[in-house]
Amino acid sequence: METQNLTDYSRIAQAIDYIKVNFKSQPTLEEVAEKVHISPFHFQRMFKEWAGVSPKKFLQYLSVEYAKTILKDKQVTLFDAAFETGLSGTSRLHDLFMNIEGMTPGEYKNGGEQLNINYSFAESPFGNLIVASTAKGICYIAFADDEQLAFADLQGQFPNAKYQQVVDMIQQNALYIFTQDWTKLNQIKLHLKGTPFQLKVWETLLKIPMGNLSSYADIAQSIDNLGASRAVGSAIGANPVAFLIPCHRIIKSTGDFGQYHWGSTRKAVMIGWEAAQLNQES
Template sequence: MAASVKVTAESGEQGAAYDRVAAAIEYLQQHFTGQPSLEELAQTANLSPFHFQRLFSEWAGVSPKKFLQYLSLDYARHLLADQALSVMDAAHASGLSGSGRLHDLFVSIEGMTPGEFRQGGEQLVIDYCFADSPFGRVLAAATTKGLCHLAFEEDGAAALSALKARFPNARYRQGVTPTLQQVLMFFDRDWQPSSPLRLHLKGTPFQLKVWEGLLRIPEGRLTSYGALAKSIDQPSASRAVGTAIGSNPVAVLIPCHRVIRASGQFGGYRWGAARKAALIGWEAAQIERE
């Protein structure tokens, strides 16, 4: 397996913490209505209540009890209602600035040309690396034009094979380019970007439009599939929007985890329901701290 690149010492520690708390987050999702105790949650991580509370709080920035609030249906409905149907207005109201904000970090999404589609990336050079994040290991990849892939991976060899299947004729190099380094440093909450991030994506015009819509959802906010469809002027295409979201090739930075059901239920996620809940709760905690 290819060597891993750690973002920072802190993010590596958070990645290890996520491995321990992921089971507890999944347990929280499954047993939320029973309001599980600290002792119950600690058992899922094979830790004492004291050590689990400390580990969880270090990873999330809040206590398990507070995090539980962020996973509640009432809280999700509040975020949906607060954002209403105006994703664009909410994005502008957020100020589009500050550490950890995505909205001002992307100048544009550059779609690959029809020729690049047909040739399977024959003329592309793709740099890639494995790295730790607060939510587990990721595989990141970029062309000279921008980031083209960011995915959580459990099996490095399988993840790399899946990437190569998307661009079968591209030339691959393992290493950390300036673009990839900037992506990997995103999880450092004090990070100030040196330049805007660009995306170089393989998708249909409709998919690219949906992914652009996702970028306008403010951090710490949620929207529904129907609201996102309306925001891109496709009010009757909720199902197609859901399909495009499921094809999103860039985890976290294109925040498909911020789209949930209109009922307030989180629903599925390409990289696991527990990880989606972790991302939503973690972002809510970071916003509250700031």
């Protein structure tokens, strides 16, 4: 992915941030394009190339009403129904993620003392990423707007591990998710540091297909613990693998997108981008 694509994302994020603030006035294409300092024609074309749909259509995916509609349509069999009616690609993606291995109690307690962790930086449609892996699978992904700070955060997760900056096949395979080319993905294995409850919540998040949204209450219900919405929220906030474990697909039951560890604007862009990708495939 070229650097220009990241510039496009930054402009799109800026445009969406502006629209979110000024949503009630329904700003025109010309007004939004002016705010990101490009011509309306260029903005329309750039947006279509990035998202696959027009800015107007994309913004429909971001509206609160869209979110409310998705949540309202969901029944008790939320995940099963989603897979029954979903695309084969998204269903297969779920299967690819089912191999989750929690770290041993020793690895969990000693800060990864026996772990050798490879890490690298990579570009995504939503900005720079830090991607880390052990011999067993992906252990960490985060958006890395500041690479030095991002690596320090990774070290905070596993303070006693040994690190090597190298790109391995585990990392490369996981990053194919952004290409939408499922044929290039082998099984994506995750090697995660978390409590049994956190692992259960993260595994449940993996069952939400691309382009779909869920609420904290939905997740609590799916793990048969209706009173655990707050604990679910804490587990979601502790998600160590951005995008692959799709905590960005969790919104408030009111339809409001809510906050996100890597920025609410980035969360909105990701939700809209996924809906646009799904629209292209349908």
